[in-house]
Amino acid sequence: MNLVGSDRAGAIAVEALREACLSAGADDAGFATIDSPQLGGEGREILNRFPFARTLISLVFKLNRENIRTPHRSIANLEFHQTTERANETARHLVRHLESQGFRAVNPAAGFPMEMEAWPGRLWTVSHKPVAVAAGMGRMGLNRLVLHPVHGAFITLATIVTDALVAEYGRSLDHDPCLECKLCVAACPTGAISGDGAFDFSACYTHNYREFMGGFVDWAETVATSGSARKLRAKISDAESVSMWQSLSFGPNYKAAYCMSVCPAGEDVIGAYRDHRGEFVKEVVKPLTEKVETLYVIKGSDAERHAAKRFPHKRRKTVRNTLRPNSIQSFLTGLPRTFQRGASEGLAAVYHFEFRGEETERATVTISGGKLDVKPGLVGRPDLVLRADSKTWIRFLAKEIWLPWALLRGGIRLQGDPRLLVAFGRCFPG
Numbered sequence: 001m002n003l004v005g006s007d008r009a010g011a012i013a014v015e016a017l018r019e020a021c022l023s024a025g026a027d028d029a030g031f032a033t034i035d036s037p038q039l040g041g042e043g044r045e046i047l048n049r050f051p052f053a054r055t056l057i058s059l060v061f062k063l064n065r066e067n068i069r070t071p072h073r074s075i076a077n078l079e080f081h082q083t084t085e086r087a088n089e090t091a092r093h094l095v096r097h098l099e100s101q102g103f104r105a106v107n108p109a110a111g112f113p114m115e116m117e118a119w120p121g122r123l124w125t126v127s128h129k130p131v132a133v134a135a136g137m138g139r140m141g142l143n144r145l146v147l148h149p150v151h152g153a154f155i156t157l158a159t160i161v162t163d164a165l166v167a168e169y170g171r172s173l174d175h176d177p178c179l180e181c182k183l184c185v186a187a188c189p190t191g192a193i194s195g196d197g198a199f200d201f202s203a204c205y206t207h208n209y210r211e212f213m214g215g216f217v218d219w220a221e222t223v224a225t226s227g228s229a230r231k232l233r234a235k236i237s238d239a240e241s242v243s244m245w246q247s248l249s250f251g252p253n254y255k256a257a258y259c260m261s262v263c264p265a266g267e268d269v270i271g272a273y274r275d276h277r278g279e280f281v282k283e284v285v286k287p288l289t290e291k292v293e294t295l296y297v298i299k300g301s302d303a304e305r306h307a308a309k310r311f312p313h314k315r316r317k318t319v320r321n322t323l324r325p326n327s328i329q330s331f332l333t334g335l336p337r338t339f340q341r342g343a344s345e346g347l348a349a350v351y352h353f354e355f356r357g358e359e360t361e362r363a364t365v366t367i368s369g370g371k372l373d374v375k376p377g378l379v380g381r382p383d384l385v386l387r388a389d390s391k392t393w394i395r396f397l398a399k400e401i402w403l404p405w406a407l408l409r410g411g412i413r414l415q416g417d418p419r420l421l422v423a424f425g426r427c428f429p430g
């Protein structure tokens with residue numbers, strides 16, 4: 001299909017490009033200009049990586065619902081992997097088509113591989129959700145997934161970044177598909193989704209991504225430190241090790257995605273929920289909430305407490321937090337991802353951090369009313385001042401050195417009530 005100069009200004013006509021996307025295999029497609037205010041900071045992120053970017057093509061791929069909803073993880077994971085494969089293949093095919101017509105274009109991965117060298121920071125090159133929203137493909141639901149007006153949460157997203165111009169860009173969806181039914185809140189086994197819109201990244205990531213990235217690091221460290229096969233088996237069952245093997249050989253297995261499975265949003269999905277709510281809960285929600293399975297949680301986390309209270313029939317297994325900062329910068333940017341608002345209850349304190357040595361940095365961390373605020377520089381009156389050699393602090397967080405030792409050697413110094421440091425630690429368990 002010829003795309004070049006489909007209109008007089010040299011821009012591709014919307015219908016021609018949409019048709020190309022659908023016939024390549026996408027179930028829906030929309031277009032956002034790189035200047036769209038709806039992209040927030042994502043437009044700048046994309047331009048930093050792809051300075052030629054002018055248009056973002058958002059591609060939507062429908063997931064087969066029952067495959068995702070079943071409590072049998074092998075079926076759900078095959079559906080995720082195959083649809084992601086299809087997304088990558090379709091996007092790659094379209095990039096070839098655009099390139100053959102003289103445009104520059106790239107298709108960042110729908111999921112993996114990612115830029116692992118950036119660990120534990122931002123690993124992905126393009127964030128598909130804000131692009132999809134800016135292109136009018138859906139809106140963010142309470143479950144933090146983009147809800148498509150027809151397919152609801154049951155979609156995989158991909159993005160093509162190109163220098164082609166499109167004659168008309170998508171407008172944001174005029175209605176919100178989220179019903180605020182809060183089934184996603186009720187179904188999440190680790191309490192990652194809150195009714196007030198807060199998302200506990202660490203809770204979702206620790207359980208759902210047990211056989212990805214950091215979960216693998218925890219598994220490998222347990223193997224390395226167990227000392228004998230018998231001691232290893234006491235910590236990791238054979239079933240867990242063969243599951244890890246399966247993930248390494250066939251593609252990593254997500255442990256849940258229940259927030260997607262139970263979501264009734266979307267024209268094609270809503271019927272069963274609207275007409276027979278009780279049946280819907282019995283057939284779709286209950287098999288997941290009642291499933292006996294292992295939940296991976298960090299000791300002392302809000303997820304551990306939530307799982308014990310809401311899902312006492314599910315086994316809880318405590319694991320390490322592997323989102324370990326490797327620099328002061330990643331320590332500060334990572335705090336919001338590991339902050340546990342439940343564990344912070346009753347704490348109201350201002351912390352001043354002053355780092356010296358390899359990295360010099362000053363920051364103010366305020367914890368109050370279950371909220372965390374991180375600001376550069378020293379702001380307000382501190383309740384505790386922590387001055388530390390940057391390397392010592394990072395090694396202390398990685399549990400490579402002991403706090404009393406660091407205090408004795410002067411690598412870390414405190415001014416104020418030391419119990420406030422213990423309280424700080426409780427807010428970031430693991």
Ligand code: B12
Pocket residue numbers: 080109110111119120121122123124125126127128129143144145146147153154155156157158199201204205208209254255256257259260337
């Ligand atoms: C990081 C990520 C995650 C993280 C964080 C999720 C989140 N809410 O952002 C985790 C591991 C928890 C995760 C889980 C899942 N994800 Co995910 N994920 C991504 C990824 C790579 C980027 C997400 C993103 O841009 N967020 C947007 C920013 C604006 O969100 P934010 O809330 O401000 O910031 C969060 C992240 O930035 C994250 N973060 C920040 N720094 C770092 C550093 C590291 C190392 C990591 C891991 C995360 C991280 O923490 C923040 C707090 O939530 C995209 C793929 C992509 N390239 O876009 C898929 C994607 C968003 N995920 C997707 C899916 C399907 C899932 C799961 C259902 C996986 C599954 N099969 O079980 C769950 C659902 C969880 C949920 N309800 O959100 C789909 C969503 C489709 C849709 N309908 O919207 C995407 C778009 C993949 C795809 N190609 O389709 N995911």
Ligand code: SF4
Pocket residue numbers: 141142143144177178179180181182183184185259262263264265
């Ligand atoms: S499950 Fe209900 S509340 Fe959660 S995102 Fe879907 S429609 Fe919204």
